Amino acid sequence: MIYIVAKFICRTVLLVIRRWKVIGDPHLPPGQGLILVANHVSYWDPVVIGCAIDRNIFFMAKAELFHIPGLAWLVKKLGAFPAQRSGGGRTSIKRALELVERGNVVGIFPEGTRSKTGELLNPHLGAAMLALKGGVPLLPVAVSGTKGFWGQVKVVIGKPLYFDTPNRRKVSRAEMESVSRKAMEEIGRLLAVVEK
Numbered sequence: 001m002i003y004i005v006a007k008f009i010c011r012t013v014l015l016v017i018r019r020w021k022v023i024g025d026p027h028l029p030p031g032q033g034l035i036l037v038a039n040h041v042s043y044w045d046p047v048v049i050g051c052a053i054d055r056n057i058f059f060m061a062k063a064e065l066f067h068i069p070g071l072a073w074l075v076k077k078l079g080a081f082p083a084q085r086s087g088g089g090r091t092s093i094k095r096a097l098e099l100v101e102r103g104n105v106v107g108i109f110p111e112g113t114r115s116k117t118g119e120l121l122n123p124h125l126g127a128a129m130l131a132l133k134g135g136v137p138l139l140p141v142a143v144s145g146t147k148g149f150w151g152q153v154k155v156v157i158g159k160p161l162y163f164d165t166p167n168r169r170k171v172s173r174a175e176m177e178s179v180s181r182k183a184m185e186e187i188g189r190l191l192a193v194v195e196k
Helices: 002-017 045-052 063-067 071-077 086-101 126-134 173-194
Strands: 021-023 034-038 057-062 081-083 105-108 138-144 154-157
Touching (some): 002 045, 034 086, 034 126, 034 173, 045 105, 045 154, 057 063, 057 086, 063 071, 063 081, 081 086, 105 126, 154 173
Parallel strands (some): 021 154, 057 081
């Protein structure tokens, strides 16, 4: 219920103040698990992407957010879960795999942090690893204009990227690097579309 109300309020603000524009199909197949990957330039990115997609997104968020009173309660209610960096992140990996296996959408920013210049950063391999281990596609999304408070916000939703790899426990670093590279190339292509 909180997710629906928050989405309605944020969509209204985006439409009225930010001249929000969504390019691509926001209607994802119901019940299909997938990993949504996007570029990251602002704290607003999860909000904007969550408003653009018609399904609930469970974002993997930095663990520090879950130590801020009030905000921790809200992000948990909205389905976010912490990205554990210590101990290899086993808890967050397990949580993400459980979610996609149940047919949910997990949102990850592969760059791992916000890009201060807007240029794409080198990706971490977590999103690729989850897609390969979970046997689910990656959905590339590009966001533009989320910095500041007044410019137009645009979201471009790409087509799911499928990989010919059944879900399994072990994946090689080379496979993860290849999948990460393809995902970031596609996000870059979508950014070129949105910035025309």
